[in-house]
Amino acid sequence: MWKQRVNRNTLIIPLLLIGMVFMNSCAKRNLTYFQDIGDEQDYVLNNGPFEEPKIVPGDLLDIRVSTLSPESNVLFNYGIVSTDESGEAQLSRDPIVRGYMVDPDGNIEFPTLGSVKLGGLTREEAKVYLKSELASLVIEPKIEIRFLNFKVTVIGEVNRPSSFVVPTERITILEALGMAGDMTAYALRENVLLIRETPEGKVIHRFDIGKKEILSSPYYYLKQNDVIYVEADKKKLNQANVNPTTIAAATIASSLIVALIFNFNDIFVR
Structure with a gap:
């Protein structure tokens, strides 16, 4: 009877190589922001230029008008003027909460004025333009505009x-x-x-x-x-593209390698 033992290195070395490859693939990524900023306590860097956004088709605008006339305020801000028995204007509780939608041509439909083109203007430019359009209808109108769907x-x-x-x-x-x-x-x-x-x-x-x-x-x-x-990163993309069958096969193969290492005496001794 003779015994032949398999050298442990014949199993350990390949496993170590596999482990090194795995560790290399899982190397840490640098998650730091602004890595090239020095260690100075104070670091001055000019911000990027800020440009006022312009009104574009699809924007939803909240437009509020303030005038010296209560009736005009009701009309421009609520869209409806109602009167009581004495003939005085009443404040409607149905405001235009949905705002003014800018159509594909850059226009909105505004009470009394009808179609008004605001596309291509900034908020400040649109306020000046609406104020000039309303100046012939009301006294000293004040306009506030903001984006509802920015x-x-x-x-x-x-x-x-x-x-x-x-x-x-x-x-x-x-x-x-x-x-x-x-x-x-x-x-x-x-x-x-x-x-x-x-x-x-x-x-x-x-x-x-x-x-x-x-x-x-x-x-x-x-x-x-x-x-x-x-x-x-590419490692996650590769993981997402791996076939589930391949993952299962790799898992089974890893289990077999571990079993061989811990039981090689029983398997290879004759």
């Missing part, structure tokens, strides 16, 4: 992908990512995509969140309907 969308490798309606049009890409719960550990921080609709067509810009240049970029401040897409 929204940005954040999708991809973030914790809470969604569309967000923001109360102010002054919002940065960092604030939008914060509203989405920040990027996940799988996010490709070197390649954050911004998609913007313009009259000339779609504009696509790529950010590297790890670089300080984002703070001075002309795309640092977002505009209405901007879409931010955070791409997943």
